[in-house]
Amino acid sequence: MNMPTPEYHDVLIAGAGPVGLLLACELRLAGCSVQVFERASEPTTPLKRAPFGLRGLSVPTIESFDRRGLLAALKARIPGREIAAAAPWMKDERRPGGHFAGIDFFMDRIDQTQWRYRLPHSAAPMAADLESIEAVLTDRAEELGVTIRRGLGVSGVEVADDDVTVRAGEETFRGGWLVGCDGARSMVRKAAGFGFTGTDPEFTGYFARIELADAAMLEPGHHDTSNGTYIFDLPEMIRMVEFDGGACHRLQPITRDHVQAVLRRISGTQMEVTALGLATTWTDRAYLATEYQKGRVLLAGDAAHIHSPLGGQGLNLGLGDAMNLGWKLAATIRGDAAAGLLDSYQRERRPVAERILDWSRAQVALMRPSRSSQALRAIVRDLIATRDGATYFAERVWGAGLRYDLGERHPLVGRSVPDFELADGTRLDDHLRTGGGLLLDFDSRPTLRMLASRWRERITYVACAAKERLGLSAVLVRPDGVVAWAGETTPDDQDVHEAASRWFGEPQETLRAS
Structure with a gap:
């Protein structure tokens, strides 16, 4: 008896949690066909509601949601009364901005002027429950045409040169790529033979x-x-x-x-x-995948890294993976990716995970019930109470200092682009809704407009002055909101061209000529 051939999708995603759902949205936004399957049969559980499901969202996460037009929907769905009851500190006269090993740092001690490229209206951390986050992402994924199948856990993975076949429940799925977003006990990670190493738990x-x-x-x-x-x-x-x-x-x-x-x-x-x-x-327990990609299988979120929830870093780390991976994998599938683009996913995201895991381990060291740990804790408490100390810890906990090493000298390159307030009444984030790149030209130079037109299906050109331009003349922004190039004087067109080629592949004129 001939078995029916499984329907083919560009990308199969195991796991319909926030990471898998955001990745699915990013891929679909870029035109890829996506199939998501999830072991749990129901999307909601009491553990996803406040207080158990309460999570702090970092600056990069909030910026990502805003850039994709999801932030307003999330804020509208968050159950304010339940969140307030689960986080009574939100009503404190002197409000904490976060903590390190349970030691609070306070908003009135954070000097945000030390963050050179942070605008006054920039995103601030907020709390949300997992149920609301997943509901907003599910709505967007379904609106974009993502297929989500629940009650199907991965039981087998077969990887060939050109595709991947996945067994989930009693069904078989076939796709060009497989991404494991299936949590700390990831079956994708195990089935595909990824290494997973780290430190065992103390508590x-x-x-x-x-x-x-x-x-x-x-x-x-x-x-x-x-x-x-x-x-x-x-x-x-x-x-x-x-x-x-x-x-x-x-x-x-x-x-x-x-x-x-x-x-x-x-x-x-x-x-x-x-x-x-x-x-x-x-x-x-703090473990990290030895690699994020093996052939046509990739990992994101807790499937790639696990650590304690101290400081609320885990969800944000996974959502950052999804934003970083989505546009790169989509460009690879379309065939217009720059050389080595997909390799940059691991190169950029794994060091971020290493830092977060060590941040978690450092908190554990302060929490041990020993005299030496408690003595060190007292010193850290004194440091965190200072203005510089509170600012340092806020920068780390909020993710405000995140920067990828992209090999460029300008200090803004590799960082999240500021949400400039433009003279036409829009904000920069408004121009990143469709998931493409952006060339923002504050001085409306015809040469930059012509240059951007060579990548017109991948880069949007915006010529507009800004309320505060931070001394910049122009910025080139990747689809994930990361600055790929920045100039403070009249830009050298060749520099911009090289940066665009590095991240967006060959220009269309070259492709047509070939």
Whole structure:
């Protein structure tokens, strides 16, 4: 009996979480056909809602959502009352801007003037729940024509020279490329034979809704003890860290008796937990894929890197992968990619993950219940309270200092392009909605217009003055919002041409001539 030939898609994506969905949107925006399959049969769970699903969104993430016209939809969907209840610090008179190992840095100590290319109206971090993030991305993906199949987990991968065949559930899928966005226990990563190395966990973390016989016995707030850390948010939320080598993460049921025993050990009290609601565990295991691509298989998000959720870096790291990979993979599929473009995905994103994993490990070092760690913690607390200290930590936690090494001398190259307010009433982000590149010319030079026309299907030319141009004459921007070239004086057309060729491939005139 002849089996039907599976329908072909340019890209198969395993995982319909935020990373897989954003990647699907980016690829579809560029005209690729995309099939997404997800192991979970239902898109929502209580763990995706606040407070358990609450996530801090970094500056690069918010900028990416704004550039694709998704930010307003996300803000409209976020359940404000639930977010406020899950993050009571948002109502504090002196508002924290984030934390490092539980040590807050405050908004009034952050000196944003130290960030040369940050405009006054630039994006600021915000909180959102996973359910809202995924709903907005699902709506956009379906609007763009992405096919999403749920209840199908990867069980096999076969990679050939020209395509990839995936077995998911009882079905077979075929595509030109496969991207694993299927989480920390990625079947794509395992099936395709990617290396995955790092450091094993030192602790088990707990996040639970509890009822106490006498809540007055437990002081609210953050507490470091000789046995670990606990954070009690009235009236019923408890977070705990116990340095047990990760022994209790997914290895035994989270029962009322177990949570009570851990709370008693860490707090040094005889608290009675009368009821246990929703609860989850996590660890500080920090692992990184040895490579992000093997032939026609790529990894993104938690499939490529895992670490503790301290500081809220994981989701943002994965969404950054999706923005970086989408346009590069699409250009490769179209056949107009610059030489080595897809290789730059790993070259740019893996070092970012390495830094985040070490950032996570450094926080663990400060949280250990030892005298030396607590002594170091006191020093870091003093440093983070200074203006320069708070600014440094905010730059790292917010992602405001992210810069890829693109081999260019100008300090803006490799950074996120500022959202210039243009004289025609638009913002720069408005011109990145369609997912193409952008050449912004503040001085309306005919030579730059002619140059951009050679890549007219890949680069939009915008000639317009700006309210504040930061001393620039023109900037060339990649589809992911990263500056590829910047000039402060009359630009050398050859320099712009070389930068455009490097990131957008050969100009159309050359392609037609060949």
